[in-house]
Amino acid sequence: MKKLLFATTAIAMAISGSVPAFAEFNxxxxxxxxxxxxxxxxxxxxxxxxxxxxxxxxxxxxxxxxxxxxxxxxxxxxxxxxxxxxxxxxxxxxxxxxxxxxxxxxxxxxxxxxxxxxxxxxxxxxxxxxxxxxxxxxxxxxxxxxxGFRNLSNSQRPVTKWEDFSGLKVRVMQNNIFLDTFQNLGANATPMAFGEVYSALETKAIDAQENPYVTIDTSKFFEVQKYITETNHAYxxxxxxxxxxxxxxxxxxxxxxxxxxxxxxxxxxxxxxxxxNKKSLEKIKEAGLEVNQLSAEEQVRIREKSMVVYEKHKEQIGADIVDGILAELKTIRAK
Ligand code: TF8
CATH class of the missing domain: 3.40.190.170 (Bacterial extracellular solute-binding protein, family 7)
Known part of the structure; x- marks a missing residue:
């Protein structure tokens, strides 16, 4: 009886429109x-x-x-x-x-x-x-x-090995881990807000920056860069x-x-x-940039040399967090 009454009331209200549509939303x-x-x-x-x-x-x-x-x-x-x-x-x-x-x-x-x-x-x-x-x-x-995965672009030279980073003036995000990663590679890393990157590249205040292909495309960094290396150094x-x-x-x-x-x-x-991703890369190539890949050996070498950054920042990030993500990745990779 109660149920019936409730249903009838609900129908009546719906018909009379006394409950406005989407009443829970402002x-x-x-x-x-x-x-x-x-x-x-x-x-x-x-x-x-x-x-x-x-x-x-x-x-x-x-x-x-x-x-x-x-x-x-x-x-x-x-x-x-x-x-x-x-x-x-x-x-x-x-x-x-x-x-x-x-x-x-x-x-x-x-x-x-x-x-x-x-x-x-x-x-x-x-x-x-x-x-x-x-x-x-x-x-x-x-x-x-x-x-997305980040790649390095620059205006100076092809970067295909660890040594090529030496002295390159690379803009990094305002982030100590990125700063150390690039300093450890031998680059002259400079933290800078994203909004300043295009003009800093254009005026050659910096040589290089790193971002995913899609960002290098849509933020037009390719217009003021000559070389790209598919480093995939961070997601x-x-x-x-x-x-x-x-x-x-x-x-x-x-x-x-x-x-x-x-x-x-x-x-x-x-x-x-x-x-x-692919289309952006094509566009970047068509604009005349030289795109380089790292050899398998060089990938391993750069990766291994970069592991010092983990130890250096582990405490600040939280040891449980770093160990936690590495353990989870191990599980995912074992599947
Ligand atoms: C960077 C970031 C930026 C993004 C964007 C501003 O290089 O990758 O591309 O955070 O939303 O600063």
Whole structure:
């Protein structure tokens, strides 16, 4: 009887329209800042995420993306999230190690061997553990998006072996692990915000930078570089971060929609990167850059010589974290 009454009431309410559609959702404008440009696959990811949000919220949750560092660099935007003055940012984990030292684990050279391996770690327990640390710092990581495997570009000479790094003025992210990795290679490493890289390369204030092919393409670094080496020296993830103070004011339905749709966007973004990688490389070659591969022996040599960086930074990152990820990778690789 009770059930019947409930059902009748529900139908009556639906017919009379007394329950507005998507009542659990408020109209929200969510600013998402990006250092990269809109033609980077993050753009495809955000479109897919928006479509998902439209369906779930009846068009009430709206993402407004800002590109090319228009709302400030990765670190600046992240601080704006922590203080609750901006909603979201897609950032590399690397510039955030000053806030969360544990994130430095992802900067260790030659940690991941393939995107699949990275996905397993990031989308699993290890990634969740890192998300808890971000949460404690006032940042909700909705999902791990992709930046990708990083390669070295420069304006001076072909780099095909360890010795070729010697004296090369390489821009690195504002991150001690990257700084040490490149200094250890013999390069003259200079930390610099992403937004300054193009003009620093153009004016020859620096010789080199390192980023995935897709970024070298969409941020047009190839226009001011002559050589590229496929070093694959690190896979740095993107974090889709949301301001915790703002997130806490959202309804549970809004929060759930954001989390679910960030994963939909992530999958599209990763897929588009996989497709664009080759195209970006072709475009870079067509622009006249010389692309070099490292020989198998040289790969091993550079990798082995870089392992000192693990020991040097282990304590700062957290020994349990470094050992934890290495153990997890061992398990993944044994399968
Ligand atoms: C870097 C990063 C950047 C990204 C981008 C600004 O080199 O790889 O490409 O964080 O979102 O600074």
């Amino acid at each position: 109209s929200r404008t969510i600013r998402v800042s990006n250092g990269i440009n809109s033609d980077h696959p993050v753009g495809n990811g955000i479109k897919a995420m928006q479509q998902c949000l439209d369906e779930k919220s009846g068009g009430k949750l709206k993402l407004t993306a800002f590109w090319g560092g228009a709302l400030g660099g990765d670190l600046q935007a992240t601080q704006a999230l922590r203080s609750g003055v901006q909603e979201a940012v897609v950032t590399s984990s690397s510039p955030l190690v000053g806030i969360i030292p544990a994130l430095g684990v992802f900067d260790l050279p030659f940690l991941f061997a393939s995107p699949d391996e990275a996905y397993k770690v990031l989308d699993g327990k290890f990634g969740d553990n890192m998300n808890e640390k971000l949460d404690a710092a006032g940042l909700i990581n909705l999902a791990y998006w992709e930046n 740095t993830p993107f974090l889709f971060l949301f301001s915790k103070p703002i997130f806490n004011t959202y309804t549970p339905e809004e929060q759930a929609a954001l989390r679910e749709c960030a994963i939909v966007g992530r999958d599209v973004e990763r897929q588009v990167i996989a497709e664009l």
